[in-house]
Structures are given as C-alpha cells and as structure tokens.
Amino acid sequence: MTRPQGFIRAYLRASTDDQDASRARASLESFANEKGVSVASWYIENASGTKANRTELARLIDDARPGDVLLVEQVDRLTRLTRDDWHRLKAAIQGAGLRVVSLDLPTSHAAMTVTTDDDFTGRMLDAVNAMLMDMLAAVARKDYEDRRRRQAEGIAKAKLQGAYQGRPVDTEKHRRILELRRQGFSIRKTADIIGCGVSTVQRAEKLAAKGE
Helix, strand or coil, rough: CCCCCCCCCEEEECCCCCCCCCCCCHHHHHHHHHHHCCCCCEEECCCCCCCCCCCCHHHHHHCCCCCCCEEEHHHHHHHCCHHHHHHHHHHHHCCCCCEEEEEEEHHHHHHHCCCCCCCHEEEEEHHHHHHHHHHHHHHHHHHHHHHHHHHHHHHHHHHCCCCEEEEEHHHHHHHHHHHHHCCCCCCCHHHHHHCCCCCHHHHHHHHHHHCC
C-alpha cells in the first residue's frame, strides 16, 4: 500500500532583528498549494545563517519524521555556514529523514509529492540534491564573506573620511515599540506585534531612556 509523503515543515529565517522573518510565508504557501499539498508546521526565527545553533531550525529537525519535507525559500535561508558547520547540519537533516525543498532549487521540487514508499525516486532525489545543496551552500557562504568584506572596507573608508555615523535608527518603529510598552505589552509580545526581535525592543527602550 502506498503512503503519502510526509509532513511539509516550512522554515523561515531573516538575518537580523530588524528584518521580517515571515516575509516569505506567502510565497511558500503559494508554492505548496501549486503542488497540491499544505504546510503542516511553520518554524520562524530571526537569526544569522552563519550561526550553527538556531532554536527553530533545531526544533524542526527534532520534530521531523522520515519522509518529511523541510521547505525553504532559498538555500541561503538554511545556511551561510562554514563548510564544517554545513556538513554537520546536513548530517542532522539527513539523520532525521528530512528532504530539503528550496524554491530556488527546481530539482528539489519533486520531493513535495513523492510518496514515502517510492524508495528509488526518493534515493535519486537525495543523491542529486545533496550534490547541488553542497554547491549552493558554498556559494551562499562566499556571498556572505564577500559582502562582509565590502562592508568592512566601506566602513573603514568612511571612518577615514569622517563620514561614518553608524546604523540609522528606525524612529517610526521605535515610536510604535514604545507606545506598545506604555500600553503594558511585554517585551516579547511587543516584538511579535511589531515583527522584530526582542533586542530591537530593548534597544528602543535604551535609546529612549538616554533621550536619543
């Protein structure tokens, strides 16, 4: 008897507290609908892709059963890790029996509908995608390192010219944060409502206390 594919578990990540990690949710939902399936669970967090320890990604892997799908918008949402850290993460994903499907990796899309009893197709998908994932993970890491280098060079040049002023404050976001805090919302609830990280709420309050 043929059994359906496993659960679709979507992972959404944004790099910083000031980005909306849930931004790509509509794209993933639309993609799943096109494939005739639905997303069973969402795992959303603000964390750098260069961090090996990510709470929601770890929870997804712990929750997974063999045959489940780990759905992401792009491979770099999953990893900007160093080679060794990426291999450890990949081993954890494979050990959980997860198959990665990324919107920017068309060869992975078939895993959305393959049945758990279709062992041959599943193994072929795993072999092809493992190779391509390694390549895209390396590209994502190189892109991160190149951007960091250019950023550091730009800051160093601006400092020499006396033009570097640091990261600008989002005054409107801070105003909304402070208003919610005055209304009695907790730091965590405020962060959830605004769509930012806890550290952004704390930073807004710290700047307000200094009168900045």
